[in-house]
Amino acid sequence: MEETGGGRVMSMTWTKDQQKVIDTRNTNLLVSAAAGSGKTAVLVERILSLITDAEHPVDVDRLLITTFTKAAAGEMRERISRALAERLKEDPGNEWLQRQEALVHRAQITTIHGFCLYVIRNYFHTIGLNPNFRIADEGEMKLLKQDTAKEIIDESHRSGDPAFRKFADSYGSGSRGNGLEELVISLYEYAIASPQPEQWLRNCVSAYEMPEDGTWEDFSGNEAVLEGLRTAAGDVLSVIREAKNVAQMPGGPAAYCEALLSDEQQLTELAECVSVERFRERLEGISWARLPSRRAKVMADADEELCQNVMDLRNRMKEAVKGLGKQYFQISDEEQFAQLRETAGNVQVYVQLALAFMERLEEKKRKKNILDFADQEHLALKILTREEDGKLLPSETADVFAEYFEEIMVDEYQDSNLVQEAILESISRSRLGRENRFMVGDVKQSIYRFRQAEPGLFLEKYAHYGEKDGGIRVDLHQNFRSRSTVLDAVNEAFYRIMRPELGGIDYDEDAALKAGASYPEEDHMTAELLLLQKEEWEQLQRECRWTKAEAEAHMIAGKIRYLFREGKVTEDGQLRPVRPGDIAILLRTMSGWSETFVRVLQEEGIPASAQSREGYFQTMEVETLLAYLRVLDNPTQEIPLAASLHGLLGGFSSEELAKIRASSPENGFYAACRQYREQGEEAELRDRLISFFEQVDRYREQASFLSVHELLWRILMESGYLIQVRALPGGIQRQANVEMLLAKAQDYEKISYHGLFHFVRYIERMQKYQMDFGEADISGKSGEAVQIMSIHHSKGLEYPVIFAAGMGKSFNRQDGREKMIFHSRWGVGLDYVDTEARMKCPTLMKQLIRRQNLMDGLGEELRVLYVAMTRAKEKLILTGMASEKLIAAGRKGERLLFSDLMGAECPLAWILPALNPEEQESSVKISIVSMEQVIREAIREQMAEQLSRDELERRLLYGMRDQESEDRIESLLNWTYAWKDRTAAKQKYTVTELKKQRLQEEMEYGEELYPEEEIVPLVPQFIEKTEEKTGAARGTVYHTVMEWLDVVHMAKVFEHGDRENIIREELDRLCAAGKLSEEDRRAVREQDLVRFCKTDLLKQLAAAESQGKLWREQPFVIGLPGNEADGSDPEETVLIQGIIDAFFEEEDGVVILDYKTDRVHAAKELKERYQAQLDYYARAVAQTTGKTVKEKLIYSFSLGKTIFL
Template identity: 25%
Template sequence: MSSPTPNQQRAIDENGTNIIVSAGAGSGKTFVLKERVLKTVKSGVPIDNLIILTFTNAAALEMKNRIRKILTQNKLKDAEIVDSAYITTFDSFANSIVKKYNYLLGMSKDFTIIDSIVVTTEIKKILDDILEEEYKNKEEKFTNFINHLCYKKDDTLRDSLIKCYRSLQNIINRKEFLNTYLDKYYTDSFIEQKLDEYENNIFELLGKFREIFELINEHCTDEEATIENEKTKEMIDNILSIDDLIINFSQLKVSKTKRVYDDEYPNLKDQLDEVKKNITKYLDYTRNDLKRYYLSTKDDVEVIINILLKLDERLMKFKDEKNAYEFIDIEYKAIEVVKNNKDVQEEIRNSTYEIMIDEYQDTNDIQEEFVSLIENNNVYMVGDVKQSIYGFRNANPYIFKSKYDKYAKNENGTKIDLETNFRSRREVIKCINDIFSYIMYDNIGGANYKKDHIMEFGKKFYDENNDKDVDYNVSLLNYKREKEFNYSKDEVEAFIIADDIKKKMDEKRHAYHEVDGKDAFIDISYKDFCILVDKSTNFELIRKILESKGIPVYIDKSLSIKEDDEIFILKNLISLLICIKNQDFSYKFKHAYASICRSYIYRVDDDEIYNIFKNNSFVDTKLFQILEEITKYIDVVSNKELLYMLIDKFDFINKTILVGDVNARIIKLESFINQADSLNKFGMDIYSLENHFENILSSDDSDIQINSIKSDIDAVRVMTIHGSKGLEFNYVYMPYMQSRFKFKESGLISLNKEQGIISPFYDDGLDNTFMYHLNNLNSIKETISEKIRLFYVAITRAKEKFIMVSEFNEKITNNVNLDEHDLLSVKSFEDIITLLKNYLMPYTKYIDINTIEIDKNYLKSKKLDYKTMINKTTDKIETKKLNIHAEKLENKHFSKTISSIINSELRNTLDFGIKMHYCFEVYDFNKNNIDELDIEDKCKKCIKNFLKHEEVKNISSAKVYKEHEIKFNDNGNIMHGFIDLLVEYDDHFDIFDYKLSNIDSEEYEKQLNGYKKYIENKYKKNTNIYLYSIHQDIVKKITK
């Protein structure tokens, strides 16, 4: 970069107060930070008197390297102590404070960081204990609470309570929040304030309704209808409360028919109807009713508070006993030690010249609280509120915005704007300014773009270096698929991008690069192109299509441990080990067994799996025998050693070649081994490891991201917009804009600081309070705001050109003036650009998809997939029933062997049979839990039919064994089988075998007589044997 701009120089020089630097994309933020550090160290301040904080280890390492380099270049000896300076993450800094002052907290400094998923497992255990205690106590408020919120099962309630607790953890002084909750959140003043907010949201919609209504009237061609519409407008203006709106809203109608309006009417009427529909859903209750129903939740909320208090106390006791904490706990302990010890606070303040915070827009409430305790009017904050895109990590952009607005008035600090962009071409910057002036506001987006954030062009090199006749403006590649077109939008957009990249490469375009520290305009290569998407769903599709066109692709993403097969395989192997160890061959065993058979480490075909299940011949398989051998070590070796055994015995590493992405899969396996080792340190064995994997798989919030290995190969980059933050590319594409935003709705119960604990009310059934709707309205606003900021991040990655791809309807007309209220209805990026259609039309290029090469050749991807290795044919196979003589030469089984080829009808019948066996297996014959079972009604009816028979009238008082395995040596033959239902009475046993229909086979009788012989020989009791036909509802006693 050349000499600093005046504002950059201010950002480098200014001191003596708190400073916030609003650094727009490409404005030289990194340059300013390192120059400020250099100036400070040159002035005599040691580098270890600075605290420089950021949010990721990678960012902290990069910052250290840059500071070391610039100090070395200036021959400053502080370069030698950069590694020991506080240039680190918030988490690491808090960790160092707690370790240093651990004695003041009464804790060992040898504490460890515990995985949040392990904590979630413990939370579930503790919550189970608390609820069990409450059920036994039968306290009236708790009983009412359960009756209100639960129907048959309490699983949804449990999940909601866990999410509530996780939200509670982000509230500073959470115990005080809970203990004072009822006194604050049920006061008249609080409720009235929230009702006003609720009404204001509805009246914002009503304002939009009036605006569209007025436009419709302007297009009215009939004088009488115009007069009627004017009266309706007057009625709208006289609506002053939600009660008025309830009374009058149904009367707010457009006069007469569309024949008295011009051609713009249909579109405007559709917009009016959409707003009307949004308003109507908030008009069920008067203001007094809204208040009354909210107050009625107080007892239920009191129960929730008591559960959360107990959960918090017991969880913290668990962490203290294990001397293991989450990062958030360490941050709270850092706050505690500084807050409660003035000498510590003063020591940190006196030894710190300045606290510098990079990416300040990503700060959360806890981090802000910590900084406020150690600052001394010496905090230097750098960031860009327009790039705050980490709400899912609890980043709070309004911390930045609040400081920015205050310091703009010179209240407690100084504001500096870096508005000159040195990254992008003039044309790109103009389009960015135009677009975000339309769609980014204080209330929606979190910044008044037009007033405070307009960027200036700074890279003059571009003006003198450009390709002739090239349009560098932002572009929208628009296309239309006919109904009969046999390709999806996702496929078409990838083909359009492939075609565009090939054209640009063939044209031998040039692009800006820095070469040996100097600006250069050189030939483009594939790594000049980047494809950015909101979600990673289509990464593989993009890769296959581009590679089929000869374009190299590099997918740059973090590895999700839930994304590939490894976690499922390991979890199921562990489940099998535990089942074999416990001689538990229930549905869980069978599900895990089938899963492993079909995985890439075993690859058993479906017919063989079917025969194993049909004959219950699990113990004779090599898979079973390998696992049975490993079970000898299950209680004597560590989790880590056990996983090594599994990986070795099943040749995991070599078999990853069958499915590709070998390095990524090995990285994941290493991660699982480390997790397993970590669990051992907390006293958790292989059984806990199984629960750990189950928790990861069952929860949307329990994924683990692993950094992938970066590559600098010459290939088109494909990444998420989140992953691109901080990066820049010459050509940036953004497809899949139709992908729907994921709006976060309140669950059964939810919790946040603003609305409090949100619980439904009960009035002859459950319904949601106005607080629920207010919370959802705010959540919608926050989601859309973050998506607008995400759009800003995407566009500002582009240096030469930004290209959107969308099936954009050019015929849509929108005569309503675009404002922030319009943005509240968007559900995708495509909706946003639809609102911008009038602006984007000059930059829209229609792509005739019949002129580009679109085909299915990409399906012949070179990436290995073991499932595709199976030869396929288009020949149709006709199956006829064929009797086959079945003979087993070695081990013998009691089960009847299948003796016909499986057609679709037989397959469906067998599937129902397997399902009914499972239902009988989970039904509790002693407790009659049929109403609690999550099974189909027809399955419940089958169980009830069986229970009506005389042969099982006393079963509830007997000992019941299900899927009881037997295995013994009979005259040199190993006999093996499973008894569906074994019932033990004082003087005899009853054996029942379930069949779907036919119970007249001699094979079945032979099978049951084998069972009878074994039971009578072993237990010396008379044994009756029965066949039960599920379809015929017949119990048949076998007497021979």
């Protein structure tokens, strides 16, 4: 297939290998199709060639075509339909093509689960299944599993079984052995990834049943342990051989060779050991020969640098050899085998719990007549196979399918699991001697290990398929997607980091990507690696207070702006400037990163969009609706009621809610609402409250006969809620989230429970167990924006410009630290626990599984990196933060040793050593970006953005006028209303508005004392002494801290002088309690609070708090004559509202306190600025409490002192 102009197909001339894939018949065929190799086009062409074969044409519905996703299946069907339509245009009278065009719509072009459902719905009777089943919602199944596991564990506790009690004591948490439910569910979910889960579970037990006099030969993982040790020894052997080569170089320390040869011989014997016992014996018997002294005569001509190089390599080898024994040889073999035997009882209990759980869960699903995701595969397998002597053999139903389907075609075969493989193999014709399986995929892109994908299935066939051995393998390595600069970068890196032990295959010339697309010449397309230095970030972090993610996002934002100015991409064969939609930022994990990247890019004026996989229930628009549904379910729930009244559906302000609450302080909030509806002072507020509850009553009545989704839809339509949320920032996402809740409600109606009550409980339990839907997917609706997505989500997609970000982020190795770990081949790994001695250590099996999982996990990380890098069409940019040590150790351009790959903490630990910018032909430009430069550019962009807004405002106000328009507007406005003053008078003011009004009056007679607050740009202290947050934002954070500060505790601590870290601990407490975000936490200067806590004011606050006479953040509303408020008619009453930071009562009166973070040079400035504000506060307190205000205080954080007004 020839392409040009960056992916424009100019002609359908297939390559030799592509044509072979299209034409090969009557054999199993494995196609290893690298990224961008046109596999979908080739697959469609093969299907068409089978349909239109001149000698043996096949009906399209006699082909089983499975894809990984429904979207891919739909696209495949559409492509085939279009191709048939095109051929019918050329030959409109062809009846065979007409028949295929009709059949394609009923053909089995589907996902594997779609095919499984087809099997179940047509052959349910063969396994006694009720045909009226439904597919359970994911959330419903999670809750059902939780309930079932709890039942099993509770029953086991009540049974008093000593074996269970020992298991609970060993692996549970706390005295009751809590947490066992999750352990049981985890084992069950791993087991059902096996075609025979019960047998897999039984094998878990037998793996621990070592005989009393057992040896390594009796351990089921013996061969795997030996293979791992020999691989590691061979890796070390390559190091000493490299040292020997250096010693033999001209000028090298040839006198070292004797010792190096001894090293080599010992390591060779180690790598060739045929048993673990022999390996241990050899390892413990190693002795290292001494190297000649540097001062010896034989060393006189040796180059100093080469000598040091050899010694460094030898020391590296010695350290690696020490590590060989740490995993399996820390204790004697006998002790290890004894620990396995003693742990077998716990494994037996664990397995029995999982089997009981499995049986109980199946029973509950049968009663509800539901199937879950795994059931679809397992029931199809049950229909298609029969068990005989522990083996699965094809059933009669499978024979029917095998006879019917001429070919079984699997796309993305590298992501198949063992159950799917068993299903497809059962209906193949292999047992009949007529191979008819077609499998296409790329093991380098197998990234679904967490879904139990088994790349070993692909690798086994990849290794064994040949022209005469069970099938044929064809490799497609020509890439029709990317520029050669992208492919060169991918190849250079993966030549040196991907190998069979880690990643699955040896990345050699056969595996390398070959350029198949042509692009216009363009400079600046070389792949790049942009690095931030960790030490510089740490040094500046106290000043700029950016997280690592924020720092990297700002660096990327700067690069994107550069691309907007200078970059070009190809469209229809022509170069054009880069646009936001050309760019995708790929992340290994979205949590905690995607939100940061979106925010930072948007702050810097770059449109950006990301879909979150969590936080759905915390979004304002969903939270508001759920609160309202809870009110409809039970109006007496105070928090949902307050949230509903205050939210978009109620529209009541905080002050109005405070009035309602204050009307009946002795009763609950619902009772206060009821009382205000009957006796409230303000008619307008009373009427709105009556209207709100009438609406609630009406919806509650309708809930008795409407389904949940119908009720929710009616609420949305009658309230205009969708329009309201669409008008908010991020409106597209918000609307999609609301629509998603509507869809979930509709899905819920398919569950056996019905009604509002059960739906509310369902959602509450989802939240209790921290289950989340993730925000709605709005990809394709977000307009022209930079797309931020996970690497997994990007698979199958392509963008002109790719940023593979977060390359310095550590790999997640949490799996190895879990109490129980699992492996498809080796079963379950448990710790050996001595409950009497309160001692535990990993068993031999757990160590084996941990190492194997580490290898599998790191292999997947390699493949994830490959997927990320191959998404780029024209420009690839890798970014990350690395330590100076990592940067210095890398950039050698060497093939990494297995131990280097296994020891890597992050992708950069692979990438940096694999690249060498010193090489003349290096394909990746490495740049260390200055943090200070990134900060300065961010500041400049923020300031430029503000200037742009100011200019737009100026133009709107002054620059879009003409004289005619001015005259016409002036004539329309000449007429004045006689009572204009009355109509213009405000009925309610905030204290801030009145303060500004008074200041403006003062300004008429003097200079401007209090200018409008300016936007303060993000400027670190080493550039300019200003804060990260604007003055207003920083003030809000400080007020939050003072609202929740434990003044009593602080006073006690500071009184005794024990002040070390107490402020930090208090701020951490507020963060943990959800009062402060981490971002807000960084805006607080701890020293400011230390100074406050040293004042007498803290003691006053603590004393008042101890007596229950301290009020913080108190809202108020008072009425004043118009002339006292705004100079209007004294007969008019004007409402004044505000919030008092704090006031407290002492014996001789009330003290009012206001916190200020304004930057001032003297107390006089604050007195003049806020005198009016505190006067109103004093009047409010006096009016509402009836007590005398004796003092008005301001505490200035800037000055660090209390100011008396």
